[in-house]
Amino acid sequence: MNADICTIHVDGIPLDTLSKVQTYLKPFMLSLEVLQQVSARLERDLRRGLGRHSHHRAAVQMLPTFVTATPDGTEKGDFLALDLGGTNFRVLRVRVLEEEQRMVKMDSQICAIPQDMMEGPGEKLFDHIAACLGEFLKSQNLQGKILPLGFTFSFPCHQKEIDKSILIRWTKGFQCSGVEGHDVVQLLREAIQRQGDYDVGSIAMVNDTVGTMMSCGYRDQSCEIGMIIGTGTNACYMEEMKNVKRVDCTQGRMCINTEWGGFGDNGSLADIQTEFDVQVDKTSINPGVHTFEKMISGMYLGEIVRLILVKMTKDGLLFKGQASEALLSPGGFETKYISHIEEELSGLENGNKILSNLGLAWEPVDVRVVRMVCDTVSSRSARLCAAALATLVNRMRVARGLERLKTTVGVDGSVYRKHPNFSAELQATVRQLAPKCDVSYLLSEDGSGKGAAMVTAVALRLARESRLLDDSDGEDSDDEEQ
Template identity: 85%
Template structure:
């Protein structure tokens, strides 16, 4: 049962359903039809998102916008001349990474030096904020010691993958925690300041300038060093988000009309004000209500890796309780939150071994399955992941269409730097997303570039670009000063 690549006018993807008897298939479709989104519906969703993007960019409307469109103060992408040694910290999930990155201009490449991964225990994710930042500072200190870098003061790129109101490149206020974090005393605070304070509490090392980076920005900047046409960063993994280079004239909350600035869309919040209520299924509502932040990040909960498995689980529970699956008998695992992991979806949808893996997964969950149950479960997985790819594509097409129109172009050629486990590991997701974008943004020629450790290298690239711009500014000032002296002599 593979997804069909061809598209028609009404439904851009067809799901094959081999091995399911017609009567059973009719019943299964009654559960899954609400997940099947036509091209027309996707275009409507894109129109709604475009309205939200404009609202988020507005000087007076952004306070109430579901899609927050946060300025990042990153005003340029790499041009290949960046160079130097940098530190990178990456906090965006249950693991925290430290990297030493060396950028070599003469070889036009980024060399990642040694890195270290530190786990963040669940109790620390929900404990006092000071404890979390002390843990980050300790991990960084141990890394610097292991690399004999304690005596060096290096610039630091800090990837912090949570919604923040960025005031400057080195000042960023946490709006709210996501991804299961609930540390007290951090929301409403400047996370760069909290990091510096934790480093100073240790007293055994220091860092130079700090550039605050969202993971999408890091992905864009990392890929931008390899492909200078990369002006979009997109993550579809545990969560989902995107950034892109917006015309400054449209960023009403920043006092400048010149050039471009990278905007962190925080598109996971799309739908938080009810704009997706008509396409939310009863299972989406269940997932939202069971989450740690009900009513928040509705779009993310419909498509990302943290929630996709739960959508499938709720579907399977409902179908089992209605007698359509497993002879009406559930199991403790199926009834437990997280009992059906999102990674199972990717494994079950593999072309060759998917059905066999499905059997193994269902048995491991304590379910007594009949042969027909296996392709039905696969069809459920296929439908849920297909909707995820289409919704993500609708959002990406909205961004590319906006860039094209804002720049007054008939045709836009751009590259999207992409990262995230769903995009990387699902066997069909990337192909379906790309095909859908082509349908929804036909005047845009979009290339997709997988990030190579985007969050870490990208954070270093942001600091590298900032230093490059500062050097260029100093040279320009010196040049103008020299011209002024010449004028005086005349």
């Protein structure tokens, strides 16, 4: 009998080819038991990061944000927001309308930061920011008003108060002198004073993950987690103050910026890292750092797929053993290709075009194998992210002594938003790993802008409530004296 007639195909891939492909992909297929182990390791790291004496050596940094409450829907007022995280920064005016239970972004302005300013004196950078803020206020006819400001500053900082944050190190191509080790809120205030023709009210420092949680929290008051899964990944959540040993307070809750991208930097994920993960790490700009992020985020998923395809091609399993220059070039297989190839209806057609554009001579079976590789890598990303998220919700439930926890996760990031299957797989896996938690998901709308304004609004509400409480206590004391 003809051997070709006996060949069985699964999803268009002959069984013998499928068996070989699976040997490459098996290390990416993590069982529920393995994910539970990953979750248990992260839980240990969370506790270490919160500890008074252990946080200095913790892989997961667990940074206090000094945000002690989420929105309750009564916030209102006019706010400014400043978002600095790259070669452009934005200034926004946000109006919060209590009676309509909604926020309105009134207007915004984008300002470029020239390359020489990114590498020059810090004072010059902050003067540029202050000048652009002044121009925006003038365009909005707000020069005479003193509005509170939410400041999203997306660089690693050690936050000491909601309005005091020390830059640890520059990233993203910035190298401004005189800023590292200094309070960026104070530097901004000094620049505004030098500008001289306007002033701002209170300033609240905001991490972009916290902004995501807070912008969603205004629409859904049960939102107590913020998660970003895009170019990078991170999450924050509301922790019981009694567990935050590095802050001298035991009452209430505080939002903790986990910086979970560093999970595994102490070697705790070595047993599930594949040879391709190790190679991605070695060739990155920061080897040995952000281990978890490199396994799941958009900056690295395309490169993981490319390395798998290169090895399969060299072993003669793809493209008749002939790789193209584009496939052999680091970064040649972009993460967005994964989403395009995994589209349910047009994925194979998209795959044909992408492989052709990469200069590869493909056959139909090659496209199906590439699709299988993409699906496996993105599936692992979703399941690992789910394991980390389940760790947070399980922790919150236990810490609050609840039989069941009902909570909402505010989410942002291109991988979550644009990948056709990522969100569904993440949510399904969280249900398996956190069966006593009812978790809803809400996509953030401009978390870095509206969220920054919301942090400021909540801080002002809490200050107002505290003053009213103090006044009430004073009246009671007077009554007692009489």
